[in-house]
Amino acid sequence: MIIVMENGATDAQIEGVVHKIKEFGLDANVSRGTERTVIGAIGDERKLDQEMIDALPGVENSMHIVKPYKIVAREWHKQNTVIDIRGIPLGGNQIQIIGGPCSVETPEQMEASAMYVKQAGCRLMRGGAFKPRTSPYTFQGKGVEGLDLFRKAADKYDLPIVTELMDVRMLDTFLEYDVDVIQIGTRNMQNFDLLKEVGRINKPVILKRGMSATISEWLMSAEYIAAGGNHNIIFCERGIRTYETYYRNVLDVTAVPVLKKETHLPVIIDPSHAGGKAWMVPALSRAAIAAGADGLLVEMHPKPCEAWCDADQALNPDELKSLMGELKGIAAVIGRSI
Ligand SMILES: [Mn+2]
Incomplete structure (x- = not known):
């Protein structure tokens, strides 16, 4: 100093x-x-x-003349970190598209979702059993029953699962259901007690960016997890809040090259919550891959109109499939694969 x-x-x-x-x-x-x-x-x-x-x-x-974060900094770890998710690499040359519904609803919906995600060529599946909703009167998620439905549907298609942990009291249940990747949502990016707890386990963690968090705050939140011993951290940009109201959030594509410079950990993009409308998702996804993202977290519902949550922004199965095709083309141009 x-x-x-x-x-x-x-x-x-x-x-x-x-x-x-x-x-x-x-x-x-x-x-x-x-x-x-x-x-x-x-x-x-x-x-x-x-x-x-x-x-x-x-x-x-x-x-200060050195960065306040250490374990997550590229300064101390030059090579990209590749995170192993049940044999699937995230952060390497191969880009991972994580598809699935916003929330776990019914056994039929999860079974169909898993099938379509697999058919589209995705290797991992997303779905929320515990939902952080703006209103306490809207659907809050199926809870533990949802984890069970999700696990069964995904296992049938051999898809590792990504789901959000909101409450530290549910951590043991998440481990019991062997959740493959724990997501920390935008509203919990600075829930430091929660970050410390997921730092004590060895499961990969997707750390979404707080909707008004700076890059430096985000990196420090990751450092909280890393300081506990868990270095399997994936950054996920999901749009930041600005004065613009046309779309749900503003996708900060700039964060991709900046994070790639600052950290050796993988960086993915959630184009669904950024745009908030299904029709924007393909364009934002293409931009993300072109900018160097290591993966995407995309919402897909077997019947988007019937989705219990975020119906407006979910792709249908055909849209996910054609998006995968487009992204393969972009990945090839930049020397990567999907
Ligand atoms: Mn959602």
């Missing part, structure tokens, strides 16, 4: 900053210029809180 002292800072104030740095076990290097004194803190600067340093008398400002 570099600390710039105010013009006219006294020796006692400079000494005060040096003392504070040493209290945290770091060394200090004082560089006295003609107008300003600059202090360099040498050691693990993550221990130093910028706000604490800035509050000291005589300090003008301070800045």
Whole structure:
């Protein structure tokens, strides 16, 4: 960390900053210029809180020189991390399209969904048993019964399952049903207690971006999971909230190359919740793959009009199939496969 002292800072104030740095076990290097004194803190600067340093008398400002996140940073891990999901690689050359309904509804709907997802060529399936809904009066998900329906339908087609965990009290149940990938939703991106708990297990975790989270906040949330020992983290951009109301959210495609630079972990895109309308999904999906995403999380329902949740944005089985074909073409152009 570099600390710039105010013009006219006294020796006692400079000494005060040096003392504070040493209290945290770091060394200090004082560089006295003609107008300003600059202090360099040498050691693990993550221990130093910028706000604490800035509050000291005589300090003008301070800045970290290393990233506040470590395990997830590409700085410390140059190669891409490829996450193994029951033998399916995510983060490597092969792009993974995770398809399935917004929510688990009935055994028939899940059976049909699994069949269509498989037929389209997807290797993983999504579906929500616990739904974070804006209104407490709308359908909240089938709960544990939904996990059971999902597991049975997906197993029949040998599809690993991706489903959202909202409440830490359900974690044991998720492990009991052997959920293959645990999704942390946009509303829980900074639920730090939940992040710590999924950090203690070894299941892959999809960490969706908070709808108003910065890249740095998102990376720090991933660091929470990683710090617990679970390094199987997949970032998922799902649209951010802006002043625009034409679409549900604004898909932040820029986040893909930025994350690819900042982290070695896989990055996927959810085009369904970004656009909020089925007709936008193919265009957003193509953009995501072209930008370098390692996969997609796409909503598909056997009969979108009858979906209990997010009916407007679900593709029908034929649309998913033709989207897969288009994406194969784009993947080939950038030297990847689907
Ligand atoms: Mn949904």
